[in-house]
Amino acid sequence: MTTPTPTPALRLIGLSKAFGDKRAVDHVDLEVPGGSFFGLVGPNGAGKTTSLSMAVGLLRPDSGRAEIFGVDVWADPVRAKELIGVLPDGLGMPERLTGREVLSYLGLLRGMEPEAVAKRSQELLEVLELDRADSTLVLEYSTGMRKKIGLATALLHAPKLLVLDEPLEAVDPVSAATIKVILQRFVAAGGSVVFSSHVMPVVEQLCDHVAVVTGGRVVASGPLDEVRGGSSLENRFVDLVGGQPVSAGELSWLAS
Amino acid sequence: MVGILIRMKLAVLRHSMTGQRAADMIGGGVLGLVLAGGTIWLALHDWPVDGLPLDLVGAAFAIWTIGWLFGPVLFGGGDETLRPEHLALLPIPPRRLATGLLAVAFVGVAPVVSLVAFTALIVVALPVGGAAALVAVPVVFLQLLFVVLASRFVTAALSTLMRAKIGAILAAVISGGILALTHTGWVLKPTIQYALTAGFPENLADWVRRLPSGWGIVAVEAAGRGDWLLALAAPAGLAVLSVLAMLGWSALLVRRLSHRGASGRPARGRTAAQQIRGGGVRAVIGRELRTASRDLMRFHYLVFSLVYALAFCLLPLLVDLPIFVPFIGVAFGIWAAAISANLYGEDGTVIWQTVLTPGAARKDVRGRQLAWLLLTAPAVVVLSVVPTLLSGQTWAWPWLAALVPALIGGGAGVIVLISVLRPVPMTDPHKRSGNLLENGTDFTQVLLMLVLVAATAAPAYLTVRYGPDWAGAGVGLVTGILLAWLLGDLAAKHLEATGPDLLATMRASTSRKSNLSGDVDWDQITASLGGVDLGESRLGIDRASPARRAVIYVCFTVCWVPLVAQGVVPAFLKYGDPDRDSWFVARLVPEALHWPVVGVMVALGLGLIAVGFYQLRVARAESRQAAVDQVGRAPVLTRQPEKVDELNH
Numbered sequence: 001m002t003t004p005t006p007t008p009a010l011r012l013i014g015l016s017k018a019f020g021d022k023r024a025v026d027h028v029d030l031e032v033p034g035g036s037f038f039g040l041v042g043p044n045g046a047g048k049t050t051s052l053s054m055a056v057g058l059l060r061p062d063s064g065r066a067e068i069f070g071v072d073v074w075a076d077p078v079r080a081k082e083l084i085g086v087l088p089d090g091l092g093m094p095e096r097l098t099g100r101e102v103l104s105y106l107g108l109l110r111g112m113e114p115e116a117v118a119k120r121s122q123e124l125l126e127v128l129e130l131d132r133a134d135s136t137l138v139l140e141y142s143t144g145m146r147k148k149i150g151l152a153t154a155l156l157h158a159p160k161l162l163v164l165d166e167p168l169e170a171v172d173p174v175s176a177a178t179i180k181v182i183l184q185r186f187v188a189a190g191g192s193v194v195f196s197s198h199v200m201p202v203v204e205q206l207c208d209h210v211a212v213v214t215g216g217r218v219v220a221s222g223p224l225d226e227v228r229g230g231s232s233l234e235n236r237f238v239d240l241v242g243g244q245p246v247s248a249g250e251l252s253w254l255a256s
Numbered sequence: 257m258v259g260i261l262i263r264m265k266l267a268v269l270r271h272s273m274t275g276q277r278a279a280d281m282i283g284g285g286v287l288g289l290v291l292a293g294g295t296i297w298l299a300l301h302d303w304p305v306d307g308l309p310l311d312l313v314g315a316a317f318a319i320w321t322i323g324w325l326f327g328p329v330l331f332g333g334g335d336e337t338l339r340p341e342h343l344a345l346l347p348i349p350p351r352r353l354a355t356g357l358l359a360v361a362f363v364g365v366a367p368v369v370s371l372v373a374f375t376a377l378i379v380v381a382l383p384v385g386g387a388a389a390l391v392a393v394p395v396v397f398l399q400l401l402f403v404v405l406a407s408r409f410v411t412a413a414l415s416t417l418m419r420a421k422i423g424a425i426l427a428a429v430i431s432g433g434i435l436a437l438t439h440t441g442w443v444l445k446p447t448i449q450y451a452l453t454a455g456f457p458e459n460l461a462d463w464v465r466r467l468p469s470g471w472g473i474v475a476v477e478a479a480g481r482g483d484w485l486l487a488l489a490a491p492a493g494l495a496v497l498s499v500l501a502m503l504g505w506s507a508l509l510v511r512r513l514s515h516r517g518a519s520g521r522p523a524r525g526r527t528a529a530q531q532i533r534g535g536g537v538r539a540v541i542g543r544e545l546r547t548a549s550r551d552l553m554r555f556h557y558l559v560f561s562l563v564y565a566l567a568f569c570l571l572p573l574l575v576d577l578p579i580f581v582p583f584i585g586v587a588f589g590i591w592a593a594a595i596s597a598n599l600y601g602e603d604g605t606v607i608w609q610t611v612l613t614p615g616a617a618r619k620d621v622r623g624r625q626l627a628w629l630l631l632t633a634p635a636v637v638v639l640s641v642v643p644t645l646l647s648g649q650t651w652a653w654p655w656l657a658a659l660v661p662a663l664i665g666g667g668a669g670v671i672v673l674i675s676v677l678r679p680v681p682m683t684d685p686h687k688r689s690g691n692l693l694e695n696g697t698d699f700t701q702v703l704l705m706l707v708l709v710a711a712t713a714a715p716a717y718l719t720v721r722y723g724p725d726w727a728g729a730g731v732g733l734v735t736g737i738l739l740a741w742l743l744g745d746l747a748a749k750h751l752e753a754t755g756p757d758l759l760a761t762m763r764a765s766t767s768r769k770s771n772l773s774g775d776v777d778w779d780q781i782t783a784s785l786g787g788v789d790l791g792e793s794r795l796g797i798d799r800a801s802p803a804r805r806a807v808i809y810v811c812f813t814v815c816w817v818p819l820v821a822q823g824v825v826p827a828f829l830k831y832g833d834p835d836r837d838s839w840f841v842a843r844l845v846p847e848a849l850h851w852p853v854v855g856v857m858v859a860l861g862l863g864l865i866a867v868g869f870y871q872l873r874v875a876r877a878e879s880r881q882a883a884v885d886q887v888g889r890a891p892v893l894t895r896q897p898e899k900v901d902e903l904n905h
Contacts (some may be wrong), residue, residue, distance in 0.1 A: 058608055060756045078614040090761070092606035094543060095685040096550040101543070106609060108539035109616050136548065139685060153609070 005070040007070045009034045009161045009192035015054050015064035017047075024050045026216040027064070032161075032194050032209070034069070037187045039207035039224075041233075043241055048196040048217040049165055051088055055165050055194075056086045068161060085154030087147070089165035089196075095139040099130045099149045101113040102138060103156055110157050115154075124152040127178065143170040151179060155186075161188065168202060180206060200234040214241045258359045265360050279802045281365060287461035288369030295320070295373040299380040305455035313380045314464035314473040315456075317399070320373055321469035324407040326430055354506030361404050374399045377472045384480035391479040391487050395472040398494040402468060402501070409501040409534035412508040429767060439820060440571045468497055478617050536616065540623020541630070548631060553602070558631070561591035565639065582652035583715030585640030586659050592632045593667030594705035599624055599675040604684035605762045617749040621676075625668045625744050633664045657717035658728030665736020666712020669743025674705060675756075676747045681762050700872060707865065799882035800875035808875060811868030819861020827854050 010032040017025040026049040032038045044046050053059035055066045057073045057080065059089055066073040071080040094102055100121055107117030125131040128148040133141070138149060147167060154162055164184070168176050183193055183206065202212060204224065210233070212223035219228050219240050228236045298312040361367070374396045377768045381392035414427060451457070456464070464470045471490040478486035505599070550555045565587035569580040600607055610616045680701055715735050720728035797805060826840040842853040 056612065058759055059754055062758070081612050081614045084612075086608075086612055088608055090605075091608045092604040092684045094547065094603075094609070096547040097543060101546065105539040105543045106613065109536045109613050109619060111536065111615075138376055237482075249338055 006034050008032055009036070009069060010038075010055060010163070010194055011067040012051065012055055013065045013067070015051060015066060016062045017050050017054060017059065018062060023216050025054065025061075028213070028216070028218055030211055030218055030221060032192060035187065035190060036192055036209045037207045038192070038194045039203035039210040040076075040194060040213060041198060041200065041203055041210060041237060042196075043198065046118070046213045048213055050216075051213065052163055052194070052196060053088070055085055057081060058086075058088065064085050064182035071133075082157075083159055084161045084163055085159035087150045087154045087162075087164040087167055089169075093138045093146065094147065095103055096137055098134060098137060099141075099145075099152070100125060100134060102149060103152055106153050106242070107156055107245060112157065120156055124155060127182065128152055129175065144172055144175060147171050148175060148179075150183075155182070160191060162191065162193045162195075164193065166197060167195055168197065168199070169232065198235060200232075203226075204233050212240050258356045261356045261360045262363055265363050268611050271574070275818040281609070283802065285365045285369060288366065289372060292369050292373035292376075295376045296379055301378040304453060308452075308455055309380050309383075310477065311451075311456040311461050311464055313376050314378070314461075314470040315373070318467055318471065321403050321406075321467070324370070324403040325410045326434070328407065328411040347729075351506050351510070351588070354509045355502075357509070357721040358405065358408060358502055360507065361408055362400075367400060367404055369404060371396070371400050373470075373828040373893045377476065380473075381479075384476055387482075388476045388479040391475050392472065393490075395475050395491050398498070399469075399472050401498045402494045404491050405498045405501040405505065406468075408458050408611050409505040412505055412512070416508055416511065424505040424552045425559050428556050428559035429563050429635060432560045433567050436564045436567030436571065439816065440568055465861050468494060478763050536619035537623045537626065540620050541627045544624055544627035545630065546696060548627070548901075557595040558592060561588050561595060562635075562639075564588075564591055569643075578647050578649060579652075581647040582640065582644040582649045582656060583642050584606050585636040585638070586656070586663060589632060589636040589660070589667060590706060591634075593628075593663075593671050593709045594702045596628055596667075596671045596682050596702055597674040597678075597705045598682070599671065599903040600680050600758060601675070601679040602685075604682060605759060606684075607755065607762060610751070611759055617755060619749040621744055621748040621751060625672055625740060628671060629664060629668050629740075632667070636660060636664055653868045654725040654728050658712050658720045658732035660732065661729070661736040662716035662732035662739075663709065663736070665733075665738075666743075667709050669747075670705065670712060672709050672747040673743045673750075674701070674708070676758070678704075679758060679761060681764075682761075699812075700869075703865070704869075707862075712736075753816070797872065797875040797879050799879040801878065804871055804875045804878065808868055808871045811864045811871065815861045815864035815868065817861075818857040818864070822860035823854055823861055827858075 008031045010030070012028050012030040015022070015025055015028045028051050029046070030051075040048055040052070044225070050059060053103060054061040054064075055073065056068075057066075057077050060074070062247065068080045068083050071083065073080045091119065094105070096209060103121040103124065104117055108114065122131070125134075128151065130145065130148055130152070133145065141149065147170060151164070154164065164183075167183075171179065183195075187193055196204075207224055209222065210224050210227050212219050212227065220236075224233070227233070231239075295313065295316045298316055299309050301309070377396050377399070378389055378392045381388040443703055451460070455461075465474050471494055475487050475490035478484070478490065565584045568587055569584045572578075572580050610620045637660060640660055644650070644652050644656065678701065692721070712735065713732075716728055716732035719731040723731075797808070822841055826842040841848050841857065845853055
């Protein structure tokens with residue numbers, strides 16, 4: 001007895017991107033099953049952000065394809081972008097608007113009803129504890145607040161797939177707990193999440209699937225338990241990426 | 257500490273004395289020495305009126321002083337070879353650091369050149385008498401002390417002010433006024449001619465001496481008369497002002513090292529979603545209007561346009577020339593478009609939201625067009641109608657009826673098209689320092705826009721010129737609407753197709769620039785040596801050959817003389833005052849040749865601009881090639897990989 005394979009939430013097929021001589025992403029193939037909580041881990045400069053940018057239509061790949069629920073991101077971008085909510089890392093926001101205004105304008109731009117936009121914005125701001133900063137421009141937001149308003153814009157239109165680049169970086173522990181609960185609820189309700197991180201315990205705590213990226217390539221991918229193979233994700237990660245322990249003789253003057 | 261700081265600065269200067277930068281520094285130094293020589297020549301020349309050398313040298317000193325005080329504001333930054341921020345973590349009290357940095361300010365090309373110029377005071381004092389010459393010697397040094405310290409203080413004060421609305425206005429008034437003055441300088445010619453043959457008018461001569469820049473002249477004259485009290489009081493005054501400037505600067509420095517200002521006002525009142533209504537385009541309009549009302553830079557640009565338009569059109573009233581008065585609105589409209597053509601570059605990487613929102617690109621373009629129209633069109637109309645009514649220049653009505661709709665429609669089209677086609681990436685707003693001076697606009701962009709926006713009014717202009725009066729209004733309205741619609745459509749199509757590429761451009765630029773502000777980039781800092789940063793790296797021509805860059809500067813500087821001063825202006829002037837007319841070549845030839853000469857002048861000006869743009873393209877290619885060559889030769893890359901990494905991460 002065979003069940004038809006459901007369409008993956010996100011599929012990357014041979015994605016490549018080079019900046020000058022450096023190959024940032026080198027033929028990445030990746031499949032994110034629908035309804036999964038997918039962690040993308042890798043060291044700094046591994047190509048996580050570049051891959052995710054190409055996957056959601058923010059960076060044009062040199063070659064390869066990206067599909068969201070079977071829709072080609074670069075062939076039918078409008079359809080694909082209706083299905084996703086994205087939190088990019090380190091990109092700008094409309095700086096001279098308040099958080100509530102950002103949400104309102106983006107919602108209206110997506111063609112949502114003004115009442116629905118107002119109601120959802122209010123809820124999102126409350127849950128993310130941004131409602132007390134109602135007269136603060138995004139320009140004056142702290143790094144953590146910027147993450148939270150970015151997450152709110154990603155959630156506003158109730159997407160089917162969330163693509164989040166380092167969503168928990170620089171967020172305080174209380175807000176991080178809130179965000180984790182929101183994401184877990186989103187997955188429980190049938191949504192899919194892809195998020196990048198280099199904090200292994202967070203990935204282990206949240207994700208059911210994981211992929212390890214290094215040097216622009218995927219070196220391991222699959223269900224969490226398969227990838228870590230009995231060991232901890234951190235140990236497995238260091239094995240795969242090839243870290244170098246600091247020997248005892250170095251920096252001996254530091255504590256003298 | 258002062259010794260160490262000076263050694264530090266000298267080391268930076270020494271490291272920058274290679275290739276291109278050395279050529280720049282030597283070039284700047286030579287130019288400065290020529291100007292200083294000119295100042296001394298004013299003192300030596302045999303003028304027809306007694307006492308004229310003193311007046312002229314006083315006036316020249318006033319210009320040198322104005323250059324020191326406002327040059328850094330106009331051309332960006334000022335001498336920041338040693339940045340206080342980079343020394344802020346040292347265990348040195350801020351006031352001591354300030355004193356040390358001030359001492360360092362005297363090391364450099366510009367102070368040396370100015371010292372040479374100020375020796376004109378000794379030259380001009382010799383004929384007055386031995387005692388006067390003796391007084392002049394220390395005063396020369398005091399004057400240098402004064403300009404350097406006052407320059408530091410004024411630049412720092414304006415930088416601080418620039419973070420507030422009042423400062424944005426002040427800066428706009430200064431830069432708009434000075435720019436308009438250089439474009440309408442011809443109105444001053446009769447006055448200058450009169451002054452050189454008959455001597456300075458009394459009140460002007462008084463003013464030259466009343467300004468601190470003329471106190472040296474006062475001291476010399478007083479010593480010549482034996483008025484020792486005044487001969488001592490004038491230099492003492494300079495010394496007091498210098499001390500005040502020093503105290504002021506160190507106070508501002510302490511502030512600078514301990515504050516980070518906001519660059520806009522906070523949102524006022526409750527901005528609940530209930531107030532925000534309507535569909536996509538209206539959402540964009542709302543966002544743009546709110547952004548404009550909270551962004552100091554956009555506000556600054558609008559004030560600049562207004563000041564320029566007022567000064568350019570009202571200054572000719574000094575020589576009884578009211579024909580420019582009806583065109584205040586037109587001049588404002590052209591500038592308001594010219595400085596609004598980097599909409600996407602100014603917003604930076606936030607374009608990702610438009611890229612990711614289905615169907616948002618077209619709404620974004622249309623919304624930005626409408627927001628620009630809402631902001632500028634009413635002002636253009638009011639600035640056209642009211643001055644025309646007040647001045648009684650009723651002949652201008654047909655011109656205004658044709659030009660105003662053509663320009664505001666054309667402007668609304670050109671701004672979005674150029675914003676999309678030729679974005680000049682800027683640091684992302686949240687990574688900018690609060691200082692407007694560091695986020696200057698792109699000179700080429702503005703020039704290009706001035707030409708393009710003016711061109712959109714060409715059909716309307718030609719219709720009024722050669723056709724019946726009534727037709728102009730129709731042509732203006734039709735071309736305005738058509739251009740706004742068509743160019744906006746083109747921009748939307750382009751944005752839909754290339755949104756991700758636009759984002760890639762912004763992202764690369766932001767990561768590079770944040771890198772520069774993150775660590776001490778001495779190269780970048782020394783590029784602004786001598787106080788003048790021409791923004792060559794921003795233009796992408798910093799590695800092109802000096803000769804080519806010189807051609808570009810000459811083209812874009814000189815083109816205005818034939819185009820505006822010898823072409824457009826005499827085309828509008830009626831025959832009249834022979835004294836005034838002697839400046840215009842078109843007036844020195846027989847009347848039949850008037851129009852051909854005007855035509856040749858306009859063509860010459862446009863030709864220079866074309867050559868300038870062509871050379872700019874070549875220079876960019878050359879610069880890129882030079883950068884590639886250098887990377888190829890250098891064994892170790894320091895910056896390039898970081899850039900890629902940051903992009904990756």
